[in-house]
Every structure is written in C-alpha cells, then in structure tokens.
Amino acid sequence: MPFQIEDKLVIGIASSALFDLSASHQVYLDKGPEEYRVYQERHLDTILGKGVAFPFIRRVLNINRCFPQESPVEVVLFSRNSPETGLRVLRSIAHYGLDISRAAFMTGKSPYSYLPAFNASLFLSANEEDVKSAIAVNYPAGLVLPSQIDDGDEDLELRVAFDFDGVLADDESETVFKRDGLDRFHAHETLHMERPHSPGPLASLFQKLAMLQRLEERAARRDPGYRRIVRIAIITARSAPSHERVVTTLKSWGVSADETFFLGGMDKTRVLAVFRPHIFFDDQLTHLRAAPGGTIPMVHVPFGIANRESAAPAHTAASETLAPD
Numbered sequence: 001m002p003f004q005i006e007d008k009l010v011i012g013i014a015s016s017a018l019f020d021l022s023a024s025h026q027v028y029l030d031k032g033p034e035e036y037r038v039y040q041e042r043h044l045d046t047i048l049g050k051g052v053a054f055p056f057i058r059r060v061l062n063i064n065r066c067f068p069q070e071s072p073v074e075v076v077l078f079s080r081n082s083p084e085t086g087l088r089v090l091r092s093i094a095h096y097g098l099d100i101s102r103a104a105f106m107t108g109k110s111p112y113s114y115l116p117a118f119n120a121s122l123f124l125s126a127n128e129e130d131v132k133s134a135i136a137v138n139y140p141a142g143l144v145l146p147s148q149i150d151d152g153d154e155d156l157e158l159r160v161a162f163d164f165d166g167v168l169a170d171d172e173s174e175t176v177f178k179r180d181g182l183d184r185f186h187a188h189e190t191l192h193m194e195r196p197h198s199p200g201p202l203a204s205l206f207q208k209l210a211m212l213q214r215l216e217e218r219a220a221r222r223d224p225g226y227r228r229i230v231r232i233a234i235i236t237a238r239s240a241p242s243h244e245r246v247v248t249t250l251k252s253w254g255v256s257a258d259e260t261f262f263l264g265g266m267d268k269t270r271v272l273a274v275f276r277p278h279i280f281f282d283d284q285l286t287h288l289r290a291a292p293g294g295t296i297p298m299v300h301v302p303f304g305i306a307n308r309e310s311a312a313p314a315h316t317a318a319s320e321t322l323a324p325d
Helices: 022-031 034-040 054-066 088-096 128-136 173-182 183-192 203-222 243-253 269-275
Strands: 009-013 073-079 104-105 122-125 141-144 158-162 230-236 261-264 279-282 299-300
Touching: 009 054, 009 203, 022 034, 034 279, 054 073, 054 158, 073 088, 104 269, 122 128, 122 261, 128 141, 158 269, 173 183, 183 243, 203 230, 203 243
Parallel strands: 009 073, 009 122, 073 104, 122 141, 158 230, 158 279, 230 261, 279 299
Antiparallel strands: 141 299
C-alpha cells in the first residue's frame, strides 16, 4: 500500500528553487505587483526554465516510479504566489512531467509555517528571509545558491551530499572548535566519542533518505539486477580522532552513508568534483562558494554558531526578494 504522508520523504520546494524566475522577478521589481500579475497571465504557456534544485527534485520523484506501490516520496510546492499568479508554475510542472500535486499558495506571505502540516523534512527556497525564519523555529530549510544547471537524462542516480556539524548534527562541537581551537575540539570529541550528537536541522532528511536506501536494499535482494538510485555522502572537515563520534551518532540513528569523507580541513570541492552531488548541504558559506565550475547545486543551511557569528548576509539569489515567492 502507498505510504501515508507521515511515513514519506516530503520535500517542500519554492518555485524560486525549482525554476528560473529571473525574468518575472525583474518585472516585479521594475513595475510592481499588478504588472507582475499581468505578465504571468500573458505568459501562462511560456514554460519556465529549470532552476538550481530541478535536477534534485526530478530524481527524488523518480524514486516513486521504482516503488509505485509504496510511493515513498512526495514533493509539495510552497509559494508566496496567489493561485492565479502561480498557475504558470503549475503548468511548467506539468510540462516537465513532475509528479507534484499538492501546493500551498500564500498570496504574498511566507509559507514556511505550514511545513509541519505536510510533514516536510526539507524546505528549499531562494528566498533568504523564508529560509532563515524556518531555521529560527527549528524547521528544516536550506537556501539554494545560484549555479549552472546540469540535468543529463542519462544520469539516473540521486546523489546527495551533507556536511556533518551544523547540518546533520547540532553545533555543540563546532561551538567548542570556534571557542577553544582544534586541540580542545579533538579532546572534547574524544571524551564524548560514545555520546551521540543531538540531531541537527537536516537529520530527519537523512533518516528518510536512509529509509529509501532500505527499500532499495530489499529490491536488490529480490532482483540482483536492480540498479540502485540513491547515493548519500557525508563530507566533513573532521579527521581522526573526532571521526568516531560521527560514527557513533549515525549508528544511534540507525543510518549510514554510502561514502564518508573525513577531510581534516582539506578543500571539500576536491571531493565534490568527483562525487558530483545533485545537491550539497553545508552550514558555512565559505565551503559553498568555491564549487568547481559552479555546476554543483549548493544549499546553505543558516543554522548554529557558524551563522550567528557572521553578520554578513547569505548570497542573494536572483529571485530571492520576489514578494510573490
């Protein structure tokens, strides 16, 4: 039987993350909301270009085709648009064959407060204010940063990469590092290596992806020819001896990654260029601004001490200040 929404991996997506809204955004900035509405109505059948999160969302939804009975994934459109101005977005969704049937249109207001109602494990948007507001009340959210779109049809895998501290785990250890330095950080982690971290903002997302991995494991046991889709990587600046607490934490949650990298401060882009994730989550903008060739979809998770200490705003996406979305 199909999974109930309480058991599914549910992802909330703003149209600013799913599609390229730069042209309509400029109309809104130059001419105001009424002309924006008219522009969208005139361009109802002009299909929007793919946005940064499009390759990720397309592959997430493809999992339902592999498991039609369970249908374990759901994507919900969360929009600041009204239903009238959002109609173009819905037609673009239909054009690309994306199985997105649920939507929340807020007519100018932020939609993040409805994330728990849909059991969302992630909210992706190019609106910085919405993402920060969601994180502030402990909802899982990420700010999509501009990058080139690489959505080859021959690439069927879904590759997701995570930083650890401040993303999957809380910022307890990162706080020690920033306050006391590397040696005290390693001493702290060695002392607490058998105590799991508290979950960070995207722990639930990781656990739901692990649920998909288990579905694939069962499918592979039934059919040795089954080709797995989901690959998860953890790419962290930690190194020995602080690696043990990462293992302890994941084991306590009953999850594991396909590939785990303890880089000891090495540039993460060296690994990202090989793994080629369809999305990478990190809490520190310095790790996100050096993507190789600008082709890796980067998502900033503005959580914890790494972001409280910085007064500088996150990178502003083209559609970020668009009032309707």
